[in-house]
Amino acid sequence: MRERITFIQKLGDSLEPSALTVDSRSGTINGPEIRAVREDRLTLAHPELPHELQTLTAGARDLHIRWVSTDAYGVVSPLLARLPPGFHLFYAPARAGADDLSSNELCLALGDIFGGISCTSLTESFTSLGDDSFQYYQGLDSLSQFIRYAKHRLCSPTDTSCSTRLDALSGAGSLDISWEAARNLLQITALWPYERQQIHATAQPPRRTEVGILSTDKPKTLEAHEIGISGLLTVLGQDSKPSPTMFTFPSRHRDAESAFSAGFLNPTGLHPTLQLRLTSTHPPPFSPSGDNNDDNDYTTAACHPYAYLTLPRGIFADKYQLSDPLFLASKNLSTLRHTTQPVDLEGPEYVLPQWGSAILLQLADPSLVPSLSSGSEWTAEIPLHLRYLAPSAGAGGYSAVSMPYPAVFWACEPGEDERESAAEKFPPMNPFEKTHLGYDELFAAGTVFWHVEPQPAVTASSPSLVNEVRVPVLDLDRAEWVGAGTTAAVVIGFAWVVWRLAGVWKSGGGNVVGETREAKQKKTQ
Structure with missing residues (x-):
């Protein structure tokens, strides 16, 4: 069992080694409060897992759980990969054509661990990603059930520090649980937003704990596809003082240095339109220096903006409507790159077994719109459709459909003759790499993603990254009069x-x- 605790500051921030107190006997490190993103990663071998987690991974070739908070939060490089808020599950059974027994057990275990997970089996609840891989999504606002489960299964009654750390997950921005049968390892990674963080950690033998206080850096030897990191590293219980470090690594996820908000246009009706508002028309800087020159691996011609949407069961996109080039152009859209299949265009919400659908839309390039001035705000509109919802009591004839913010990014794909060399530049050696995001595998190997930060609209009453639509339904309290x-x-x-x-x-x-x-x-x- 290994543990890695990392504090990552912004470019230019640093911490003197003298500001840290390291006690090798007690295995502790203490330091001042700093503004940083905190990432904790726990790596366990299969025999070290609790019984439920062993059951969870027994029938899986790959299992990736991604939970993202509905509250807006900031991150720093290289922890930039984004997903729509909610509970995401990407699952590949251990054997092709596996029956629903293992997936049924998987859904039951997920319900015990996270609570409120309503999947049943692969054929009924999941959508296919191809290559015997499947996807499931559900809105999940809180990790409260997971925290209770983890306290009961992972913490001893006398280990108060374990319970305290798990309680801190209530403020986390994301939680990832990844299992790969080829490595026979489970990784649990939690991330806390960029804010003031107190430096404190204690080793729990026999677990090996490494603590890093790092910041992004730009050494002169940095290549266009790499990110630099420098700072201090300490192995608790082993080192008596922190050691300086500097290293570079290839990274597919970059900062587009812009933000966006999303909201439904009024009146919504039964065919709501989601409007994306980007703060800038500028394309991202395609090199670490911010200069778009001929020496870069990618050019603006190979880079396009995208929106990846996870649509719950009550709302869907019509792929036939999104296949009309003239209609798309009028909405500042370019192409429907991907949609899950099948999508029932007529069925009401309460008879559909699958979780919903996901689409990947290529947006029009704002830098190519002649009517826009440089640096001005830019909008795109995505037409959607509501399903008939189940009747309800005490709702006044209305129900709400919640839809998370999409993930918005620029994707820079290598050309056909460059894909092999581009893929070689991104081997699996990035200590902060995140894969299996639902959309990353829809692009060629070697694609670089420049993420646009989601922010609530200025007029929003809360920092939530979720939009709601009121849908008229049959009121059961008045149904007898019908x-x-x-x-x-x-x-x-x-x-x-x-x-x-x-x-x-x-x-x-x-x-x-x-x-x-x-x-x-x-x-x-």
Whole structure:
């Protein structure tokens, strides 16, 4: 079992070694409060896992759980990879064509660990990603159930520090749990936003604990596809003082140095439009120096903006509507790059078993829109559609559909003749690399992602990265009047028709009909 605790500051920030107190006997490190992102990673071998986690991973070739907070939070390089808020699961069974038994056990275990997870099996709840890989998504606002579970399973009654650290997960920005059968290792990674962090850590033998206080750096030898890091490293219980370090590594995830907000246009109706508002029309800096020159690995012609949306069951996108180039251009959209299949365009929400759908949309390049001034705000509009929702009681005839913010980024793909060399530049040696994000595998190997930071709209009442739409539904409290009203309307309508026919008959309509018949008989004669 290994543990890594990392504090990462912004470029230019640093901490003197004298500001840290390291006690090799007690295995502790203490220091001042600094502004940084904190990332804790715990690595466990399969025999070290609790029984439920062994069951969770037994039938999996790959299992990646990504939870993202619904609250807006800041990050720093190289911890920039983003996903829409909520609970994401990417799962590949150990054997191709596996039945639903293992996935059923997986869903039951996830319900025990995270609470409120409503998946049942691969065929009913998941969507396919190809290559015998599957995806599941669900809105999950809190890690409270996970914290309770972890305290019960991982902490001894006398280990108060374990409970304290788990309680701190309530303020985390993201939590990742990744299992790969090829490595026979489970990694649990928690990330706390860029804010004031107190430097303090204690080793828990026999676990090896390494603590790093780092910041981004730009050494002269830095290449275009690399990120530099420098700072202090300490192995608790082993080192008596921190050791200076500096290293570089290739990184696929970069900072686009811009932000976006998302919100539905009013009135929403049953066909709401999600508007994305980007703070800048400038493309990202395609080199660490910020200069777009001919020596870069990628050019602006190979880089395009994208939006990756996870749409819960109650809302969907129509791929046929998003295949019209003229319609897309009018919305500042370019291409529908990917959509999960199948997507039922007619079924109500309460009869569909799958979690929903995901789409990847290529946006129009704002730098190529001549009407926009340099640096101005830019918008794109994504048309969506609501499903009929189940009737509800006590809701006043309305229900809410919650939709998380999308992930917005620029993707720089290498050309056909450059893909092999580009992929070689990103071997699996990045200590902060994050893969299996749902959209990264939809691009060629060697693609670089420049992430746009999500921010709530200025008019938003809370920092939540979730939008809601009110949908009219049948109110069960008033449903009894629907049947009575419908019956009354039918009876009144039928009586009106009979009354009108009777009126025509009384006014001589019957004689007219008889005369018309006699006229027809004379013509035939």
